[in-house]
Amino acid sequence: MKTKKVKTEAGSFPKFALHQGLPPKDRKRWQVLCGDRNHWRVGYYSPSDGSNAKVKQLETHTCVELFLLLSGKVTLILDEGHGEYELPLEPMKPVMVTGWHCGFCPDGPYTGVAMVVERDRFSTALRDRVL
Numbered sequence: 001m002k003t004k005k006v007k008t009e010a011g012s013f014p015k016f017a018l019h020q021g022l023p024p025k026d027r028k029r030w031q032v033l034c035g036d037r038n039h040w041r042v043g044y045y046s047p048s049d050g051s052n053a054k055v056k057q058l059e060t061h062t063c064v065e066l067f068l069l070l071s072g073k074v075t076l077i078l079d080e081g082h083g084e085y086e087l088p089l090e091p092m093k094p095v096m097v098t099g100w101h102c103g104f105c106p107d108g109p110y111t112g113v114a115m116v117v118e119r120d121r122f123s124t125a126l127r128d129r130v131l
């Protein structure tokens with residue numbers, strides 16, 4: 001199984017305006033909105049895949065990651081070492097994730113958006129799925 005490593009360094013978020021809304025871009029799989037250097041960052045996750053079968057890779061980080069559904073539908077694919085399973089996100093029910101994960105929008109690419117909170121500095125491993 002092929003695995004790729006990616007490092008995210010401190011200050012891993014764009015400059016952002018204070019005291020006003022941070023509007024998301026349309027049809028973007030992952031966009032980091034803001035953060036607090038050496039502590040946390042927040043982004044919008046809107047999967048570009050429209051089904052489980054379209055997801056080609058899972059990722060895992062050296063930190064936990066929080067997902068909160070903001071709009072539409074997003075289903076996570078999770079694997080903590082006992083096989084993959086699906087977890088549909090629900091509004092107002094944040095989920096902390098560890099282990100291998102990725103997601104898809106069951107109603108079509110980019111039709112759901114989840115807020116993600118994670119550290120400002122961590123490592124990611126990506127592995128190809130065997131479907």
Ligand SMILES: [Fe+2]
Pocket residue numbers: 059060061065101
């Ligand atoms: Fe992740």
